Amino acid sequence: xxxxxxxxxxxxxxxxxxxxxxxxxxxxxxxxxxxxxxxxxxxxxxxxxxxxxxxxxxxxxxxxxxxxxxxxxxxxxxxxxxxxxxxxxxxxxxxxxxxxxxxxxxxxxxxxxxxxxxxxxxxxxxxxxxxxxxxxxxxxxxxxxxxxxxxxxxxxxxxxxxxxxxxxxxxxxxxxxxxxxxxxxxxxxxxxxxxxxxxxxxxxxxxxxxxxxxxxxxxxxxxxxxxxxxxxxxxxxxxxxxxxxxxxxxxxxxxxxxxxxxxxxxxxxxxxxxxxxxxxxxxxxxxxxxxxxxxxxxxxxxxxxxxxxxxxxxxxxxxxxxxxxxxxxxxxxxxxxxxxxxxxxxxxxxxxxxxxxxxxxxxxxxxxxxxxxxxxxxxxxxxxxxxxxxxxxxxxxxxxxxxxxxxxxxxxxxxxxxxxxxxxxxxxxxxxxxxxxxxxxxxxxxxxxxxxxxxxxxxxxxxxxxxxxxxxxxxxxxxxxxxxxxxxxxxxxxxxxxx
Amino acid sequence: xxxxxxxxxxxxxxxxxxxxxxxxxxxxxxxxxxxxxxxxxxxxxxxxxxxxxxxxxxxxxxxxxxxxxxxxxxxxxxxxxxxxxxxxxxxxxxxxxxxxxxxxxxxxxxxxxxxxxxxxxxxxxxxxxxxxxxxxxxxxxxxxxxxxxxxxxxxxxxxxxxxxxxxxxxxxxxxxxxxxxxxxxxxxxxxxxxxxxxxxxxxxxxxxxxxxxxxxxxxxxxxxxxxxxxxxxxxxxxxxxxxxxxxxxxxxxxxxxxxxxxxxxxxxxxxxxxxxxxxxxxxxxxxxxxxxxxxxxxxxxxxxxxxxxxxxxxxxxxxxxxxx
Numbered sequence: 073x074x075x076x077x078x079x080x081x082x083x084x085x086x087x088x089x090x091x092x093x094x095x096x097x098x099x100x101x102x103x104x105x106x107x108x109x110x111x112x113x114x115x116x117x118x119x120x121x122x123x124x125x126x127x128x129x130x131x132x133x134x135x136x137x138x139x140x141x142x143x144x145x146x147x148x149x150x151x152x153x154x155x156x157x158x159x160x161x162x163x164x165x166x167x168x169x170x171x172x173x174x175x176x177x178x179x180x181x182x183x184x185x186x187x188x189x190x191x192x193x194x195x196x197x198x199x200x201x202x203x204x205x206x207x208x209x210x211x212x213x214x215x216x217x218x219x220x221x222x223x224x225x226x227x228x229x230x231x232x233x234x235x236x237x238x239x240x241x242x243x244x245x246x247x248x249x250x251x252x253x254x255x256x257x258x259x260x261x262x263x264x265x266x267x268x269x270x271x272x273x274x275x276x277x278x279x280x281x282x283x284x285x286x287x288x289x290x291x292x293x294x295x296x297x298x299x300x301x302x303x304x305x306x307x308x309x310x311x312x313x314x315x316x317x318x319x320x321x322x323x324x325x326x327x328x329x330x331x332x333x334x335x336x337x338x339x340x341x342x343x344x345x346x347x348x349x350x351x352x353x354x355x356x357x358x359x360x361x362x363x364x365x366x367x368x369x370x371x372x373x374x375x376x377x378x379x380x381x382x383x384x385x386x387x388x389x390x391x392x393x394x395x396x397x398x399x400x401x402x403x404x405x406x407x408x409x410x411x412x413x414x415x416x417x418x419x420x421x422x423x424x425x426x427x428x429x430x431x432x433x434x435x436x437x438x439x440x441x442x443x444x445x446x447x448x449x450x451x452x453x454x455x456x457x458x459x460x461x462x463x464x465x466x467x468x469x470x471x472x473x474x475x476x477x478x479x480x481x482x483x484x485x486x487x488x489x490x491x492x493x494x495x496x497x498x499x500x501x502x503x504x505x506x507x508x509x510x511x512x513x514x515x516x517x518x519x520x521x522x523x524x525x526x527x528x529x530x531x532x533x534x535x536x537x538x539x540x541x542x543x544x545x546x547x548x549x550x551x552x553x554x555x556x557x558x559x560x561x562x563x564x565x566x567x568x569x570x571x
Numbered sequence: 572x573x574x575x576x577x578x579x580x581x582x583x584x585x586x587x588x589x590x591x592x593x594x595x596x597x598x599x600x601x602x603x604x605x606x607x608x609x610x611x612x613x614x615x616x617x618x619x620x621x622x623x624x625x626x627x628x629x630x631x632x633x634x635x636x637x638x639x640x641x642x643x644x645x646x647x648x649x650x651x652x653x654x655x656x657x658x659x660x661x662x663x664x665x666x667x668x669x670x671x672x673x674x675x676x677x678x679x680x681x682x683x684x685x686x687x688x689x690x691x692x693x694x695x696x697x698x699x700x701x702x703x704x705x706x707x708x709x710x711x712x713x714x715x716x717x718x719x720x721x722x723x724x725x726x727x728x729x730x731x732x733x734x735x736x737x738x739x740x741x742x743x744x745x746x747x748x749x750x751x752x753x754x755x756x757x758x759x760x761x762x763x764x765x766x767x768x769x770x771x772x773x774x775x776x777x778x779x780x781x782x783x784x785x786x787x788x789x790x791x792x793x794x795x796x797x798x799x800x801x802x803x804x805x806x807x808x809x810x811x812x813x814x815x816x817x818x819x820x821x822x823x824x825x826x827x828x829x830x831x832x833x834x835x836x837x838x839x840x841x842x843x844x845x846x847x848x849x850x851x852x853x854x855x856x857x858x859x860x861x862x863x864x865x866x867x868x869x870x871x872x873x874x875x876x877x878x879x880x881x882x883x884x885x886x887x888x889x890x891x892x893x894x895x
Contacts, residue, residue: 399780399781399782399783400783400785402783403783409781411781416775416777416778417777417778417781418778418781419778420771420774420775420778420779420782420841421774421775421778422774422775422841422842423770423771423774423841427767427770427771431767431771431779431782431783431784432782432783434764434767434784435764438764442763443758443762443763444762444763444764444767486782490783
């Protein structure tokens with residue numbers, strides 16, 4: 073029916089066991105030449121295992137049928153994968169931060185299997201050609217670690233292209249990009265696709281998936297859910313397919329105008345960061361702040377928690393003027409801050425779940441002789457793990473062993489233990505699964521109902537739209553306007569904000 | 572079975588594996604020479620261990636916090652020098668016990684201050700502990716040699732002899748001092764806010780700061796306490812050698828690092844406990860005195876120490892593989 077060369081990749085009946093875990097069970101993946109195909113599924117569903125099989129890192133179980141560009145493959149290896157034009161751009165990019173852009177792009181040429189001298193001149197020339205093909209211009213001599221993440225991503229793509237990749241897997245390429253950077257990347261992906269390069273795109277962001285891909289393969293718990301054209305697919309339907317349960321997304325906004333103000337900010341200004349910021353957050357109210365990276369949103373949060381000092385304006389908490397000089401001052405008056413960077417600022421990843429949960433409330437654990445009481449500690453930890461339904465083995469395990477969603481629950485537990493009056497959530501769902509996001513926001517809603525004032529900072533319009541009572545739009549260091557989710561739609565809001 | 576698991580969880584598998592290594596060393600030397608399992612050998616180990624042990628405790632906490640203190644030996648000696656100066660001022664060999672207490676306080680103040688200075692630079696200027704403590708090490712050595720003209724100060728009162736070589740109800744006094752320090756360090760690391768902060772800072776200082784821990788104050792405290800315990804080691808060294816010299820114990824610097832790593836400290840900080848480090852120290856001391864008893868060359872024991880660390884690393888690798 074199809075000519076063999078219509079497919080860049082055909083995999084059928086792929087299964088993989090690791091010890092007692094069935095990571096993949098009879099999964100298929102077919103990618104057409106020049107197609108943008110999306111691989112969707114929650115963390116731990118088997119996406120990464122599948123990519124590792126495609127690239128020859130793990131051999132599949134007996135019975136798998138794989139053919140690459142029409143040629144059936146019997147024994148698969150990383151060398152063969154690369155030789156047949158398959159490349160993977162991992163989330164961490166696997167680039168060399170201290171080498172130049174040209175050296176990074178030409179790396180595979182410079183240290184190939186055959187011993188030959190690196191010819192930087194020809195590499196520069198070829199790197200330049202690839203850049204032109206991608207329609208981008210980067211300084212070839214710039215050191216990689218001086219570039220923003222978005223440009224490093226381009227370098228990683230160029231590196232794949234210079235070795236004639238015709239099928240590129242991209243693992244969550246937009247996870248740490250801003251909206252405009254994401255748009256630029258999606259344009260590059262479209263260019264590649266028009267040039268006949270097939271792209272398999274792995275992403276948590278459903279809007280993006282539906283925007284860029286022609287078809288989407290959904291995997292859940294190691295099993296194939298199905299392959300769907302994206303034409304008639306909606307975000308909520310895709311979310312349901314990935315999680316296996318229906319995700320309600322309805323506007324949760326309430327009229328909180330009569331709630332007494334917990335946080336009252338007037339005219340807050342810090343040069344080059346934000347200017348004349350005034351807003352209130354009421355008791356039990358969820359106020360969304362939509363702003364991209366660089367809009368001043370995180371800088372504003374930092375000023376509220378004492379990490380930086382504003383130059384003008386006042387902050388009042390429960391009618392008392394405050395000027396926190398450190399995060400300790402902020403905690404003392406009842407402000408908690410969930411950082412956007414869970415990996416390096418939110419949690420001490422290597423240390424245990426228990427220690428992370430109590431780190432901000434040590435003084436409450438002291439018992440006999442002012443020493444930390446083991447029983448007070450374990451009571452507090454067990455209590456919060458139960459209240460937030462964190463799924464763990466034991467609380468002695470390192471926090472890094474948990475999934476993104478469960479880690480974020482530990483972060484919430486840690487801050488809720490400080491009994492905050494104001495909870496600032498800075499991009500709380502970065503790297504959190506679709507299903508787990510719903511769980512996080514359910515908790516946020518409950519906290520609001522208990523009377524905690526919540527400031528929800530996000531660069532995803534839909535997230536703020538569905539979970540806030542009011543929305544502030546921040547750009548260029550200023551609050552541009554205020555929206556009520558009930559009186560608008562996601563589409564209208566997106567249009568106004570990205571206009 | 573569950574009883575064994577309970578024991579393993581409460582004292583930690585690290586302690587058990589080091590303890591079995593200690594048993595192997597003791598049994599091995601006991602077979603090799605009848606002199607090993609004797610009171611006099613245990614006595615000599617008990618007198619030699621404390622100085623190295625105190626210096627190791629001084630090295631341990633900076634490593635746990637992700638740093639290092641290269642200045643421990645000279646901090647100890649400059650503190651010893653402070654005490655010697657006080658003793659000399661009050662009549663040298665005739666100095667009263669009161670002069671000793673004054674001298675000990677002077678030593679602890681000097682040790683604590685040199686630690687505090689390092690801690691403040693590390694905490695508030697953000698300089699790397701290796702550089703800061705290297706600078707402090709060179710400064711203290713130069714200062715000490717300038718003050719002593721490179722010579723010894725000796726002629727201490729007779730009670731210093733008791734401190735360095737005496738016993739209390741059969742237990743060597745230096746060992747009592749060391750055990751007290753071990754107990755305090757263990758409680759400090761496992762049960763206090765300061766200790767908790769040390770581990771968090773050692774793993775990720777930024778996340779610790781964002782969690783509201785006093786990261787800078789803790790860093791300053793870590794090096795101050797390291798200096799204080801160096802001072803205690805310095806007093807003990809003065810008592811054991813009956814003299815103070817800037818170069819005393821120079822060779823011990825890297826041995827303390829060795830003991831820390833042998834005791835399972837993570838070289839990148841954040842993980843490690845006092846008890847395994849103490850067992851590691853005992854192993855090192857048994858190795859060197861055992862080799863000495865069977866007539867091996869002094870230099871050989873250093874070589875064996877190095878090999879032993881490599882062996883332990885290999886063993887840890889194997890056990891972690893087996894666990895997977």
